Each structure stands twice: as structure tokens, then as C-alpha cells.
Amino acid sequence: MKKVVLLILSLASLMSCATKKQILYFQDAETMDQAAIQETFEPIIEPNDILHISISSIDNEVVKPFERVTGLENNVGNSNPGLQGYLVDAEGMIRFPVLGDVSVAGKTRGEVQTILKEKLSEYIKDVVVDVRIMNFKITVLGQVNNPGVYAVKDERITLPEAIGLAGDFTLDGNRNEVVIIRENDGKRIVGRVDFTQTDFFNSRFYFLKQNDVVYVEPSLKGVKKSGFLPDIPALLSLVTVVLSTVIILTR
Template identity: 45%
Template sequence: MQKAKKVALLIILIVLSSCVSKKNITYFQFDTIDQSKVSNSYKTILKPDDILQISVSAINLEATKPFNLPVVSFSSSSGNPNGSPQQQTYLIDSDGYIDFPVIGSLKIGGLTRQEAVKLIKSKLDPDYIKKPTVNIRIVNYSITILGDVKNPGTYTIPNERITILEAIGLAGDLKITGKRNTVKVFREIGGKKTQFNVDLRSNKIFTSPVYYLQQNDLVYVDPNKASSQDAAFNRNTGLFISIGSILLSLINILTR
């Protein structure tokens, strides 16, 4: 009878548990890196809902003032400004336009940063400012990492340049139960959400179109089957114990 009980317990343990193979968790374990396809260049594409900070400078500082409008909040009681002035920001609307001082409506959605800078310069020089310097920064540049990682969340990226590996590092890496072979990246392209699948076990990740993430990209890591089963087990622990007790009782009766 004791032997039968041990066999039953072993069967239950096998059903409720599984082991994780090393080949499923090790990064960069197969495929060679095709150096001809590796590119270290990255261009930021401006998109709708980006909030931009645009600064204009030149030798004639007085001429740049209309294009560097400060934002100031005023006290309702005294009418005096509160705090230090902040630089004006510009929201790219759904059609890709911003409303820039003096010049008016500019379509910069879909342009790279360099192209947007060139466009604004062409509008300023020579009618308003000679040889202006234009700088554009995305204030709300962020990426989101969800799923089976240690620290899921939305992360602001100050330098506007991040790889998927750096993003995973920000999130504290995948948990041991995270699926390395089907990491999903969701990106908006032409107004439509597009899904990319990345295999972290392969060196092909270095030539993936989503190796460099873009603003508002969503990275999602699926839990593996064992983790999903474990979650179900935790929710139904009492049920499993009851089933185990019934099995043991049946074996006990049948082996008498």
C-alpha cells in the first residue's frame, strides 16, 4: 500500500510540475550575426501625439524670442507669475501638424528629426532669422514593457534611443519563466498597430527591425507553459489537494 501511495504522489508531482530546459532560457545561443545587416544608425520618426520641445537660437537673440515662447502660470489672487517659466511644448496632432509661432501650421509628423529641423530652418531663414539653429526634443518619449518581466511598466527614455535589450534590462530582465523565443513588440505604423516577434535566443535579434525601439512601442513577454500551469495551480490548490486525496483513497481501497 505504501508503494502504491508513493507512486500516486509521484504521478501527481509529475503532472503539476515541469522543468525548464537550458535551451529555452539562454540568450544568443544560435545563429551567426550577419555583420552586413547590422546597423548602428537610428533615426527618430516624429509621430502624432508626440510632445515636442523646440528651441531656436541665433546670433541675434532678440529675433529668436517670438519662436521660444515661455509658459508661465499666474496666481489668481495677485496676478503674479508662479515659479520659473518653462519652454513652450508642441503636440503633434492626429494629422501630423503642430502650430508653430509666427509661421503657423507645420506638418512634421512622419519626418525624421533631421528633416523636421531642416523644414523649420527653411521657414525661418532668411525672412525671420539668419542662420538659425533649431533643436527638437520629444518630451514624452517612452516605451512600455509588460508580461513576465521583473519590473513591468512604462519607462521614459531621455536620450530617445534604446534597443530592445536595453529595454529588457530596464525592466530587470525576463523572469526565468518568461518565453525567450516569442517576445512581442507592438508598434504603430501608418496609423495601424503592427506586431513583431523576436527570439532572444537567436543572434538574429541584432538585425531585427525592432532591435531599436521607437517611442510608444509596447514590448510583451509571454509566460511559459509551466508558469501558466503554476498560476492555475495556485488558484486551484484546494481542488488539487482534494483530487489527490480522492486518488489516494481509491488506491488504498483497490490495493487492500
């Protein structure tokens, strides 16, 4: 009988362990050797973004009519009162002092800087324009060690960096099924990424956009640990093996 008990315990422990293929990241990493790296990513400005726009010149007096402090910076966690927040409205416009409405949605920061510089050059000869997205943030949820909302200051973050920022997967995180939820042109897009493979390095979800939500699903092991899903096939297999062993040992 002791042999039967030991056999049951051994089988149960094997069933509770994750396999190497379920845990290891980038299992086909050798396929990436010498692969070209995408360096041209720039976020696209969208409605409801808040832009920090600063302009400067050798003569500060000529700049003053174009400066505006909106107080929006306090709503996005920035304590620097010198930053100017411009909200992109539903039509993709910002209201800029003197210039009036300026269309910015669907453009990169560099493109908006060029547009504003051209318009301001009519008034300021040596104008310098800098544009930043103040509300660039991502949300990481699910089976990571530190879920939460993370502000991204340099406006450039990859999916692996986001997982690292959130403290990596928990042991119960499903590396084969990482979900990215993204809003694009008024539509919600859902993508799924397998972290055990490297093909997502070339996908549209490798670089995250502002307000992306990353959700790490629990693995089957994690679901079973929660008590919501008993592993019926495994239990039946275990019972079958045990009964067969008892029959053999009692003959």
C-alpha cells in the same frame, strides 16, 4: 512502496524544471561574429507626439518672437519650465509662432530641424534649431521583474535594452515569444521575437519606436504555476510510468 514514492517525486521534479534551451538567450550568437551594426536609426515623428523645439541666436532679441511656452511639458513628466512643447495634430502639423502651420509627421528630427532652420533663416541669420521628441516612451508588461512605462530621453532604445530596463525576464518568462505591439500609420502592428535566437537583431522590432508595448508571455511552466492549465499529458505520462513500475515491483 518507498521506491515508488521516490520515483514519483523524482519524475515530478524533472517535469517542473525548464530546459537549458528554454532559458538561454542568443543561442546562435556565433553567427553574429563580425556582423555589421545598424547605426542609422532615427525615430519618425507621428501625430500626437509632443516636440521640444528650441531656437537660439547670437542676438536673443530676434529670437523672442518665435518662442512659445505651451505648458505641455508638465504633462510628459518634465519639470523644466523652459522647454517648449508643440503637439503634432492629427494632420501631422505643428503651429509655430510667426511661421504658422509646419508639417512634421513622417519626418525625422533632423529633417524637421532643417525645415525650420530654412524657414527661420528668412528672419534670423545665424539661427540654431534643436528638436526633441518629449513623449518618447515604451511600455514593458508581463513576465519581467519591473514592468512599467519607461521614458527614453535619447530617443533610441533596442528591444534587449528595454528588457534590461525592466529588470530582465522572470524565471517564468517565455523567451521564445516576446510580443511587440506598435502603432504605425493608423494601424496596429504585432510582432513576435524569439530571444533564444539572434535573427531579430536585423528585424524592424530591434529598435523600438515611441509608444511601443513589449509584452513577455508566461512560459508553459508559468501558466501551470498559475493554476489555470493542468499539464494533462504530463500527468498521464506520470501515471503510466508509476503504474508500470508498481506492476514490476509487485511481481
